Amino acid sequence: MLQAVFEAALNFTSIEVISDLKRGSPSADTIRGHLDWKVALADVENMMKNRVKWLVTTLHRKFGRTSFEVAIDWTPEMYYGNKSNPFINGTQPKAGTCWAYEFFTVSIVVDGGRFLLFAYPLYGRENLLYYVNRALLFLRKLRIFASMLYFDRGFRSTDLFAYLQYEAKIPFITPAVQDDKFE
Template structure:
Protein backbone atom coordinates (compact mmCIF):
# COMPACT_ATOMS: atom_id res chain seq x y z
CA UNK A 1 0.00 0.00 0.00
CA UNK A 2 1.45 3.37 -1.01
CA UNK A 3 1.72 6.12 1.58
CA UNK A 4 0.20 9.50 0.74
CA UNK A 5 3.74 10.88 0.23
CA UNK A 6 4.63 8.17 -2.26
CA UNK A 7 1.31 8.56 -4.05
CA UNK A 8 1.79 12.30 -4.48
CA UNK A 9 5.35 11.84 -5.72
CA UNK A 10 4.33 9.39 -8.45
CA UNK A 11 1.35 11.50 -9.46
CA UNK A 12 3.38 14.71 -9.58
CA UNK A 13 6.13 13.21 -11.72
CA UNK A 14 3.70 11.58 -14.12
CA UNK A 15 1.65 14.77 -14.38
CA UNK A 16 4.81 16.66 -15.33
CA UNK A 17 6.35 13.96 -17.53
CA UNK A 18 3.59 12.83 -19.91
CA UNK A 19 2.52 16.27 -21.23
CA UNK A 20 6.12 16.94 -22.35
CA UNK A 21 5.61 14.57 -25.27
CA UNK A 22 3.90 15.72 -28.44
CA UNK A 23 2.31 13.10 -30.71
CA UNK A 24 0.41 15.54 -32.96
CA UNK A 25 -2.95 14.14 -31.92
CA UNK A 26 -6.25 15.80 -32.66
CA UNK A 27 -7.97 17.42 -29.71
CA UNK A 28 -11.02 15.16 -30.08
CA UNK A 29 -9.16 11.83 -30.22
CA UNK A 30 -11.16 9.08 -28.50
CA UNK A 31 -8.79 6.12 -28.79
CA UNK A 32 -5.05 6.06 -28.25
CA UNK A 33 -4.92 9.14 -26.04
CA UNK A 34 -1.39 10.28 -25.27
CA UNK A 35 -1.37 9.09 -21.66
CA UNK A 36 -2.52 5.63 -22.79
CA UNK A 37 0.09 5.52 -25.55
CA UNK A 38 2.79 6.36 -23.03
CA UNK A 39 1.46 3.83 -20.51
CA UNK A 40 2.01 1.10 -23.12
CA UNK A 41 5.52 2.33 -23.89
CA UNK A 42 6.40 2.54 -20.19
CA UNK A 43 5.10 -0.98 -19.59
CA UNK A 44 7.13 -2.38 -22.51
CA UNK A 45 10.18 -0.51 -21.22
CA UNK A 46 10.13 -1.76 -17.65
CA UNK A 47 9.26 -5.35 -18.62
CA UNK A 48 11.86 -5.48 -21.44
CA UNK A 49 9.09 -6.47 -23.84
CA UNK A 50 7.45 -5.56 -27.14
CA UNK A 51 4.62 -3.04 -27.46
CA UNK A 52 2.35 -5.82 -28.78
CA UNK A 53 2.65 -7.80 -25.54
CA UNK A 54 2.31 -4.75 -23.30
CA UNK A 55 -0.94 -3.67 -24.93
CA UNK A 56 -2.42 -7.12 -24.28
CA UNK A 57 -1.36 -7.08 -20.63
CA UNK A 58 -2.75 -3.61 -20.02
CA UNK A 59 -6.02 -4.56 -21.72
CA UNK A 60 -6.37 -7.37 -19.20
CA UNK A 61 -6.30 -4.68 -16.49
CA UNK A 62 -9.33 -3.03 -18.09
CA UNK A 63 -7.32 -0.02 -19.26
CA UNK A 64 -8.16 2.00 -22.37
CA UNK A 65 -5.33 0.71 -24.56
CA UNK A 66 -4.54 1.67 -28.18
CA UNK A 67 -3.64 -0.95 -30.76
CA UNK A 68 0.11 -1.52 -31.38
CA UNK A 69 -0.25 -0.19 -34.94
CA UNK A 70 -1.69 3.04 -33.51
CA UNK A 71 1.37 3.49 -31.30
CA UNK A 72 3.74 2.80 -34.20
CA UNK A 73 1.78 5.22 -36.40
CA UNK A 74 2.27 8.10 -33.96
CA UNK A 75 5.96 7.31 -33.44
CA UNK A 76 6.71 7.03 -37.16
CA UNK A 77 5.20 10.48 -37.75
CA UNK A 78 7.87 12.07 -35.51
CA UNK A 79 10.84 13.73 -37.22
CA UNK A 80 14.36 13.07 -35.92
CA UNK A 81 14.94 16.72 -34.99
CA UNK A 82 11.56 16.78 -33.26
CA UNK A 83 12.47 13.75 -31.13
CA UNK A 84 15.79 15.34 -30.16
CA UNK A 85 14.04 18.59 -29.29
CA UNK A 86 11.50 16.83 -27.08
CA UNK A 87 14.24 14.85 -25.32
CA UNK A 88 16.19 18.04 -24.71
CA UNK A 89 13.13 19.74 -23.23
CA UNK A 90 12.41 16.79 -20.95
CA UNK A 91 16.05 16.51 -19.84
CA UNK A 92 16.01 20.21 -18.96
CA UNK A 93 12.85 19.80 -16.89
CA UNK A 94 14.17 16.73 -15.06
CA UNK A 95 17.39 18.54 -14.25
CA UNK A 96 15.42 21.52 -12.93
CA UNK A 97 13.83 19.11 -10.44
CA UNK A 98 17.31 18.04 -9.36
CA UNK A 99 18.55 21.63 -9.23
CA UNK A 100 15.73 22.74 -6.95
CA UNK A 101 16.80 20.10 -4.45
CA UNK A 102 20.48 21.17 -4.76
CA UNK A 103 21.59 17.57 -5.12
CA UNK A 104 24.63 18.38 -7.26
CA UNK A 105 25.64 21.74 -5.81
CA UNK A 106 29.27 20.70 -5.22
CA UNK A 107 31.76 19.53 -7.84
CA UNK A 108 30.74 16.19 -9.32
CA UNK A 109 32.36 13.38 -11.25
CA UNK A 110 31.02 12.65 -14.72
CA UNK A 111 31.23 9.63 -16.99
CA UNK A 112 30.74 9.48 -20.74
CA UNK A 113 29.49 6.18 -22.09
CA UNK A 114 28.57 4.74 -25.47
CA UNK A 115 25.58 2.46 -26.00
CA UNK A 116 25.18 -0.02 -28.84
CA UNK A 117 21.69 -1.13 -29.90
CA UNK A 118 22.52 -4.14 -32.03
CA UNK A 119 21.01 -4.16 -35.52
CA UNK A 120 20.08 -7.12 -37.77
CA UNK A 121 18.72 -5.37 -40.87
CA UNK A 122 20.36 -3.91 -43.95
CA UNK A 123 23.79 -2.58 -42.99
CA UNK A 124 23.29 0.36 -45.37
CA UNK A 125 20.28 1.60 -43.42
CA UNK A 126 20.33 5.10 -41.94
CA UNK A 127 22.52 5.60 -38.83
CA UNK A 128 23.75 1.98 -38.73
CA UNK A 129 27.44 1.67 -37.80
CA UNK A 130 29.89 -1.20 -37.55
CA UNK A 131 30.77 -2.25 -34.02
CA UNK A 132 32.16 -5.12 -31.96
CA UNK A 133 30.41 -8.37 -32.84
CA UNK A 134 27.69 -9.44 -30.41
CA UNK A 135 24.73 -11.81 -30.60
CA UNK A 136 25.25 -12.62 -34.25
CA UNK A 137 25.79 -9.13 -35.66
CA UNK A 138 28.55 -6.55 -35.87
CA UNK A 139 26.30 -3.56 -36.62
CA UNK A 140 24.41 -1.26 -34.29
CA UNK A 141 22.81 2.08 -33.67
CA UNK A 142 25.18 4.01 -31.40
CA UNK A 143 24.42 6.62 -28.74
CA UNK A 144 26.50 8.56 -26.21
CA UNK A 145 25.49 9.79 -22.75
CA UNK A 146 27.06 12.03 -20.13
CA UNK A 147 26.21 11.10 -16.56
CA UNK A 148 26.66 12.52 -13.08
CA UNK A 149 28.08 9.68 -10.99
CA UNK A 150 27.87 10.50 -7.31
CA UNK A 151 27.51 8.02 -4.45
CA UNK A 152 26.88 5.26 -6.97
CA UNK A 153 24.01 7.09 -8.69
CA UNK A 154 24.18 7.66 -12.44
CA UNK A 155 21.96 10.57 -13.45
CA UNK A 156 22.07 11.18 -17.19
CA UNK A 157 22.38 14.85 -18.09
CA UNK A 158 22.13 14.38 -21.85
CA UNK A 159 22.07 11.72 -24.57
CA UNK A 160 22.93 12.09 -28.25
CA UNK A 161 22.95 9.78 -31.27
CA UNK A 162 26.24 9.05 -33.04
CA UNK A 163 25.66 9.36 -36.77
CA UNK A 164 29.15 8.33 -37.89
CA UNK A 165 32.52 7.65 -36.30
CA UNK A 166 34.06 10.84 -37.66
CA UNK A 167 31.81 12.94 -35.43
CA UNK A 168 32.42 11.18 -32.09
CA UNK A 169 34.78 13.93 -30.90
CA UNK A 170 32.16 16.57 -31.70
CA UNK A 171 29.48 14.58 -29.88
CA UNK A 172 31.67 14.29 -26.77
CA UNK A 173 32.43 18.01 -26.88
CA UNK A 174 28.74 18.86 -27.16
CA UNK A 175 27.95 16.64 -24.17
CA UNK A 176 30.68 18.20 -22.04
CA UNK A 177 29.75 21.77 -22.95
CA UNK A 178 26.16 21.00 -22.00
CA UNK A 179 27.29 19.52 -18.66
CA UNK A 180 29.46 22.59 -17.97
CA UNK A 181 26.31 24.70 -18.05
CA UNK A 182 24.65 22.48 -15.43
CA UNK A 183 27.27 21.31 -12.93
CA UNK A 184 30.75 22.01 -11.61
CA UNK A 185 32.97 19.26 -12.99
CA UNK A 186 35.49 17.49 -10.80
CA UNK A 187 36.66 14.78 -13.22
CA UNK A 188 35.39 13.08 -16.35
CA UNK A 189 35.86 9.32 -16.79
CA UNK A 190 35.83 7.79 -20.26
CA UNK A 191 36.24 4.19 -21.44
CA UNK A 192 38.60 2.80 -24.07
CA UNK A 193 36.30 3.77 -26.91
CA UNK A 194 37.37 7.38 -26.35
CA UNK A 195 41.11 6.71 -26.28
CA UNK A 196 41.94 8.95 -29.24
CA UNK A 197 44.30 11.91 -29.73
CA UNK A 198 41.58 14.32 -30.98
CA UNK A 199 39.42 13.60 -27.92
CA UNK A 200 42.33 14.11 -25.49
CA UNK A 201 43.21 17.36 -27.26
CA UNK A 202 39.61 18.54 -27.04
CA UNK A 203 39.39 17.68 -23.31
CA UNK A 204 42.53 19.71 -22.66
CA UNK A 205 41.17 22.64 -24.64
CA UNK A 206 38.00 22.62 -22.53
CA UNK A 207 40.13 22.64 -19.37
CA UNK A 208 38.59 19.58 -17.72
CA UNK A 209 40.34 16.88 -15.74
CA UNK A 210 39.96 13.45 -17.29
CA UNK A 211 40.82 9.78 -16.82
CA UNK A 212 40.56 7.53 -19.89
CA UNK A 213 41.16 3.80 -19.90
CA UNK A 214 43.85 3.26 -22.52
CA UNK A 215 44.13 0.61 -25.19
CA UNK A 216 47.28 -1.49 -25.02
CA UNK A 217 48.98 -0.04 -28.05
CA UNK A 218 52.48 -0.98 -29.16
CA UNK A 219 53.83 2.10 -27.38
CA UNK A 220 52.14 1.22 -24.09
CA UNK A 221 53.32 -2.39 -24.30
CA UNK A 222 56.88 -1.07 -24.62
CA UNK A 223 56.37 0.99 -21.46
CA UNK A 224 55.11 -2.10 -19.62
CA UNK A 225 58.06 -4.17 -20.80
CA UNK A 226 60.53 -1.45 -19.83
CA UNK A 227 59.02 -1.22 -16.32
CA UNK A 228 58.14 -4.89 -15.86
CA UNK A 229 59.72 -4.98 -12.40
CA UNK A 230 57.39 -2.25 -11.13
CA UNK A 231 54.01 -3.10 -9.68
CA UNK A 232 52.62 0.37 -10.45
CA UNK A 233 53.83 2.50 -13.35
CA UNK A 234 53.35 6.26 -13.76
CA UNK A 235 55.23 7.99 -16.59
CA UNK A 236 54.95 10.83 -19.05
CA UNK A 237 53.66 9.49 -22.34
CA UNK A 238 53.05 10.76 -25.86
CA UNK A 239 49.90 9.50 -27.51
CA UNK A 240 50.05 9.08 -31.28
CA UNK A 241 47.34 9.01 -33.91
CA UNK A 242 46.95 5.80 -35.87
CA UNK A 243 47.28 7.63 -39.17
CA UNK A 244 50.11 10.03 -39.83
CA UNK A 245 48.77 13.56 -39.59
CA UNK A 246 49.99 17.04 -38.62
CA UNK A 247 50.07 17.47 -34.84
CA UNK A 248 49.27 13.79 -34.45
CA UNK A 249 50.73 13.50 -30.95
CA UNK A 250 49.54 14.56 -27.52
CA UNK A 251 51.33 14.60 -24.13
CA UNK A 252 49.57 12.84 -21.27
CA UNK A 253 50.36 11.05 -18.04
CA UNK A 254 50.17 7.27 -18.37
CA UNK A 255 49.58 5.12 -15.29
CA UNK A 256 49.37 1.36 -15.20
CA UNK A 257 48.25 -0.83 -12.31
CA UNK A 258 47.72 -4.58 -11.78
CA UNK A 259 44.31 -5.98 -12.70
CA UNK A 260 42.18 -6.58 -9.61
CA UNK A 261 41.24 -10.15 -10.50
CA UNK A 262 43.46 -11.37 -13.35
CA UNK A 263 47.04 -12.24 -12.45
CA UNK A 264 49.74 -10.89 -14.76
CA UNK A 265 47.23 -8.51 -16.33
CA UNK A 266 47.62 -4.72 -16.30
CA UNK A 267 45.05 -1.94 -16.61
CA UNK A 268 46.20 1.25 -18.33
CA UNK A 269 44.93 4.83 -18.08
CA UNK A 270 45.88 8.23 -19.44
CA UNK A 271 45.12 11.50 -17.67
CA UNK A 272 46.03 15.14 -17.30
CA UNK A 273 46.01 14.85 -13.51
CA UNK A 274 49.18 14.96 -11.43
CA UNK A 275 49.51 11.21 -11.01
CA UNK A 276 52.45 9.23 -9.61
CA UNK A 277 53.19 5.72 -8.39
CA UNK A 278 51.77 6.55 -4.94
CA UNK A 279 48.37 7.93 -5.99
CA UNK A 280 47.83 5.96 -9.23
CA UNK A 281 45.71 3.30 -7.52
CA UNK A 282 43.50 5.99 -6.01
CA UNK A 283 42.68 7.40 -9.44
CA UNK A 284 42.11 3.91 -10.86
CA UNK A 285 39.79 3.14 -7.94
CA UNK A 286 37.94 6.38 -8.63
CA UNK A 287 37.47 5.30 -12.25
CA UNK A 288 36.14 1.91 -11.21
CA UNK A 289 33.71 3.27 -8.61
CA UNK A 290 32.52 6.24 -10.58
CA UNK A 291 31.90 4.13 -13.67
CA UNK A 292 29.08 2.58 -11.70
CA UNK A 293 30.40 -0.96 -11.36
CA UNK A 294 29.07 -2.89 -8.37
CA UNK A 295 26.46 -0.31 -7.36
CA UNK A 296 22.81 -1.07 -6.83
CA UNK A 297 21.80 1.72 -9.19
CA UNK A 298 23.69 0.33 -12.17
CA UNK A 299 21.29 -1.50 -14.46
CA UNK A 300 21.95 -3.11 -17.81
CA UNK A 301 22.05 -0.78 -20.78
CA UNK A 302 18.82 -2.27 -22.16
CA UNK A 303 16.86 -1.52 -19.00
CA UNK A 304 13.92 0.86 -19.45
CA UNK A 305 14.00 0.36 -23.24
CA UNK A 306 11.14 -1.33 -25.11
CA UNK A 307 12.02 -4.13 -27.49
CA UNK A 308 11.38 -3.64 -31.18
CA UNK A 309 12.24 -5.19 -34.52
CA UNK A 310 11.35 -2.00 -36.38
CA UNK A 311 13.87 -0.68 -38.88
CA UNK A 312 12.40 2.81 -38.57
CA UNK A 313 15.09 4.99 -36.99
CA UNK A 314 12.57 7.42 -35.48
CA UNK A 315 11.13 4.59 -33.39
CA UNK A 316 14.59 3.41 -32.31
CA UNK A 317 15.72 6.92 -31.39
CA UNK A 318 12.51 7.66 -29.50
CA UNK A 319 12.75 4.42 -27.51
CA UNK A 320 16.39 5.00 -26.58
CA UNK A 321 15.89 8.60 -25.44
CA UNK A 322 12.65 7.61 -23.69
CA UNK A 323 14.58 4.97 -21.75
CA UNK A 324 17.09 7.59 -20.58
CA UNK A 325 14.31 9.86 -19.32
CA UNK A 326 12.53 6.97 -17.63
CA UNK A 327 15.77 5.92 -15.92
CA UNK A 328 16.23 9.45 -14.58
CA UNK A 329 12.67 9.42 -13.26
CA UNK A 330 13.45 6.18 -11.43
CA UNK A 331 16.46 7.88 -9.84
CA UNK A 332 14.35 10.89 -8.89
CA UNK A 333 11.70 8.68 -7.28
CA UNK A 334 14.26 6.85 -5.17
CA UNK A 335 16.12 9.95 -4.04
CA UNK A 336 12.86 11.82 -3.45
CA UNK A 337 11.42 9.03 -1.34
CA UNK A 338 14.65 8.71 0.61
CA UNK A 339 14.65 12.38 1.50
CA UNK A 340 10.90 12.38 2.21
CA UNK A 341 11.42 9.56 4.69
CA UNK A 342 14.07 11.63 6.51
CA UNK A 343 16.94 9.71 5.02
CA UNK A 344 19.90 10.79 2.98
CA UNK A 345 20.16 9.90 -0.68
CA UNK A 346 19.69 6.10 -0.55
CA UNK A 347 22.70 3.95 -1.42
CA UNK A 348 20.31 1.24 -2.59
CA UNK A 349 17.06 1.85 -4.47
CA UNK A 350 13.99 1.92 -2.23
CA UNK A 351 11.88 1.08 -5.29
CA UNK A 352 12.99 -1.49 -7.86
CA UNK A 353 12.87 -0.60 -11.54
CA UNK A 354 9.94 -2.94 -12.20
CA UNK A 355 7.97 -1.74 -9.18
CA UNK A 356 8.59 1.85 -10.27
CA UNK A 357 7.18 1.19 -13.73
CA UNK A 358 4.02 -0.52 -12.52
CA UNK A 359 3.30 2.20 -9.96
CA UNK A 360 4.08 4.93 -12.47
CA UNK A 361 1.55 3.50 -14.93
CA UNK A 362 -1.07 3.32 -12.17
CA UNK A 363 -0.37 6.84 -10.85
CA UNK A 364 -3.40 8.47 -12.53
CA UNK A 365 -5.68 5.74 -11.23
CA UNK A 366 -4.45 5.92 -7.63
CA UNK A 367 -6.34 8.65 -5.87
CA UNK A 368 -8.26 9.58 -8.99
CA UNK A 369 -5.79 12.09 -10.40
CA UNK A 370 -7.02 13.77 -13.58
Protein backbone atom coordinates in the same frame (compact mmCIF):
# COMPACT_ATOMS: atom_id res chain seq x y z
CA MET B 1 3.35 4.69 -33.41
CA LEU B 2 4.36 7.91 -31.68
CA GLN B 3 3.60 6.22 -28.36
CA ALA B 4 6.54 3.86 -28.95
CA VAL B 5 8.79 6.81 -29.82
CA PHE B 6 7.85 8.71 -26.66
CA GLU B 7 8.16 5.62 -24.45
CA ALA B 8 11.64 4.97 -25.83
CA ALA B 9 12.67 8.58 -25.23
CA LEU B 10 11.29 8.70 -21.68
CA ASN B 11 12.90 5.37 -20.80
CA PHE B 12 16.23 6.32 -22.43
CA THR B 13 16.18 3.30 -24.73
CA SER B 14 15.66 2.56 -28.41
CA ILE B 15 12.40 2.17 -30.30
CA GLU B 16 13.49 -1.37 -31.16
CA VAL B 17 13.57 -2.34 -27.46
CA ILE B 18 10.08 -0.89 -26.91
CA SER B 19 8.65 -2.61 -30.01
CA ASP B 20 10.16 -5.93 -28.85
CA LEU B 21 8.62 -5.55 -25.37
CA LYS B 22 5.11 -4.71 -26.57
CA ARG B 23 3.34 -7.40 -28.55
CA GLY B 24 1.49 -6.16 -31.59
CA SER B 25 3.42 -2.91 -31.88
CA PRO B 26 5.10 -2.08 -35.19
CA SER B 27 8.78 -2.84 -35.71
CA ALA B 28 11.44 -0.15 -35.33
CA ASP B 29 11.99 -0.16 -39.13
CA THR B 30 8.26 0.40 -39.76
CA ILE B 31 8.15 3.28 -37.29
CA ARG B 32 11.26 4.84 -38.79
CA GLY B 33 9.79 4.50 -42.28
CA HIS B 34 6.63 6.33 -41.24
CA LEU B 35 8.52 9.08 -39.43
CA ASP B 36 11.19 9.63 -42.09
CA TRP B 37 11.29 13.30 -43.03
CA LYS B 38 8.20 14.03 -40.90
CA VAL B 39 9.87 14.69 -37.54
CA ALA B 40 12.96 16.89 -37.37
CA LEU B 41 15.85 15.79 -35.18
CA ALA B 42 15.91 19.30 -33.69
CA ASP B 43 12.30 18.86 -32.48
CA VAL B 44 13.15 15.56 -30.81
CA GLU B 45 16.25 17.16 -29.24
CA ASN B 46 14.14 19.99 -27.82
CA MET B 47 11.66 17.53 -26.28
CA MET B 48 14.54 15.63 -24.66
CA LYS B 49 16.21 18.85 -23.45
CA ASN B 50 13.02 19.91 -21.68
CA ARG B 51 12.83 16.52 -19.96
CA VAL B 52 16.50 16.73 -18.94
CA LYS B 53 16.05 20.27 -17.56
CA TRP B 54 13.36 18.96 -15.22
CA LEU B 55 15.62 16.11 -14.09
CA VAL B 56 18.58 18.44 -13.51
CA THR B 57 16.46 20.82 -11.41
CA THR B 58 15.57 17.85 -9.21
CA LEU B 59 19.25 16.79 -8.96
CA HIS B 60 20.34 20.32 -8.01
CA ARG B 61 17.76 20.32 -5.20
CA LYS B 62 18.70 16.83 -4.02
CA PHE B 63 22.49 17.28 -3.98
CA GLY B 64 22.73 21.06 -3.54
CA ARG B 65 25.58 21.54 -5.99
CA THR B 66 26.36 22.15 -9.64
CA SER B 67 29.73 20.40 -9.98
CA PHE B 68 29.57 16.67 -10.71
CA GLU B 69 31.72 13.88 -12.05
CA VAL B 70 30.48 13.10 -15.56
CA ALA B 71 30.69 9.76 -17.39
CA ILE B 72 30.59 9.73 -21.18
CA ASP B 73 30.08 6.35 -22.81
CA TRP B 74 29.80 4.85 -26.27
CA THR B 75 26.75 2.59 -26.02
CA PRO B 76 25.69 0.13 -28.73
CA GLU B 77 22.13 -1.17 -29.01
CA MET B 78 22.45 -4.32 -31.10
CA TYR B 79 20.39 -4.34 -34.31
CA TYR B 80 18.99 -7.28 -36.28
CA GLY B 81 17.03 -5.53 -39.04
CA ASN B 82 17.80 -4.04 -42.45
CA LYS B 83 21.46 -3.02 -42.54
CA SER B 84 20.82 -0.23 -45.04
CA ASN B 85 19.22 1.85 -42.27
CA PRO B 86 21.31 5.07 -42.18
CA PHE B 87 21.53 5.07 -38.37
CA ILE B 88 23.16 1.63 -38.16
CA ASN B 89 26.92 1.27 -37.65
CA GLY B 90 29.18 -1.75 -37.82
CA THR B 91 30.39 -2.80 -34.37
CA GLN B 92 32.03 -5.69 -32.54
CA PRO B 93 30.05 -8.92 -33.00
CA LYS B 94 27.73 -9.64 -30.10
CA ALA B 95 24.58 -11.75 -29.69
CA GLY B 96 24.54 -12.87 -33.33
CA THR B 97 24.97 -9.51 -35.06
CA CYS B 98 27.71 -7.03 -35.84
CA TRP B 99 25.36 -4.07 -36.45
CA ALA B 100 24.07 -1.60 -33.87
CA TYR B 101 22.52 1.73 -33.16
CA GLU B 102 25.29 3.58 -31.35
CA PHE B 103 24.66 6.24 -28.76
CA PHE B 104 26.81 8.78 -27.01
CA THR B 105 25.50 8.75 -23.42
CA VAL B 106 26.19 11.36 -20.75
CA SER B 107 25.59 10.59 -17.06
CA ILE B 108 26.48 12.23 -13.80
CA VAL B 109 28.13 10.03 -11.18
CA VAL B 110 26.95 10.54 -7.60
CA ASP B 111 27.56 8.35 -4.56
CA GLY B 112 28.48 5.33 -6.68
CA GLY B 113 25.37 5.66 -8.86
CA ARG B 114 24.72 7.17 -12.26
CA PHE B 115 21.97 9.44 -13.50
CA LEU B 116 21.63 9.26 -17.27
CA LEU B 117 21.05 12.78 -18.55
CA PHE B 118 20.88 12.21 -22.27
CA ALA B 119 21.83 9.98 -25.16
CA TYR B 120 22.62 11.20 -28.65
CA PRO B 121 22.80 8.98 -31.76
CA LEU B 122 26.23 8.53 -33.32
CA TYR B 123 26.61 8.23 -37.05
CA GLY B 124 30.18 6.95 -37.01
CA ARG B 125 33.39 7.15 -35.02
CA GLU B 126 34.51 10.45 -36.49
CA ASN B 127 34.03 13.81 -34.78
CA LEU B 128 34.43 12.66 -31.18
CA LEU B 129 35.65 16.12 -30.23
CA TYR B 130 32.48 17.63 -31.72
CA TYR B 131 30.21 15.32 -29.69
CA VAL B 132 32.08 15.89 -26.42
CA ASN B 133 32.21 19.66 -26.93
CA ARG B 134 28.49 19.72 -27.71
CA ALA B 135 27.75 17.71 -24.55
CA LEU B 136 29.88 20.02 -22.38
CA LEU B 137 28.10 23.10 -23.78
CA PHE B 138 24.72 21.53 -23.09
CA LEU B 139 25.79 20.65 -19.53
CA ARG B 140 26.86 24.27 -18.96
CA LYS B 141 23.45 25.48 -20.11
CA LEU B 142 21.96 23.17 -17.47
CA ARG B 143 24.34 24.63 -14.83
CA ILE B 144 26.23 21.35 -14.53
CA PHE B 145 30.00 21.68 -14.45
CA ALA B 146 32.23 18.63 -14.89
CA SER B 147 34.76 18.26 -12.09
CA MET B 148 36.03 15.04 -13.72
CA LEU B 149 35.21 13.27 -16.98
CA TYR B 150 35.21 9.48 -17.30
CA PHE B 151 35.40 8.03 -20.81
CA ASP B 152 35.16 4.45 -22.00
CA ARG B 153 37.52 2.94 -24.60
CA GLY B 154 35.47 4.29 -27.50
CA PHE B 155 36.84 7.79 -26.91
CA ARG B 156 40.51 7.35 -27.72
CA SER B 157 41.41 10.50 -29.64
CA THR B 158 44.51 12.66 -29.30
CA ASP B 159 42.53 15.71 -30.49
CA LEU B 160 39.96 15.13 -27.76
CA PHE B 161 42.60 14.62 -25.07
CA ALA B 162 44.49 17.77 -26.13
CA TYR B 163 41.28 19.81 -26.11
CA LEU B 164 40.32 18.63 -22.62
CA GLN B 165 43.80 19.12 -21.19
CA TYR B 166 44.81 22.45 -22.73
CA GLU B 167 41.63 24.29 -23.72
CA ALA B 168 38.77 23.07 -21.52
CA LYS B 169 41.13 22.27 -18.62
CA ILE B 170 38.88 19.48 -17.37
CA PRO B 171 40.57 16.44 -15.78
CA PHE B 172 39.62 13.14 -17.39
CA ILE B 173 40.20 9.41 -17.04
CA THR B 174 40.04 6.85 -19.83
CA PRO B 175 41.12 3.19 -19.78
CA ALA B 176 44.51 2.44 -21.29
CA VAL B 177 44.71 0.04 -24.19
CA GLN B 178 46.74 -2.97 -23.13
CA ASP B 179 49.06 -4.79 -25.49
CA ASP B 180 51.73 -7.47 -25.05
CA LYS B 181 54.30 -4.83 -23.97
CA PHE B 182 52.10 -3.59 -21.10
CA GLU B 183 52.83 -5.12 -17.69
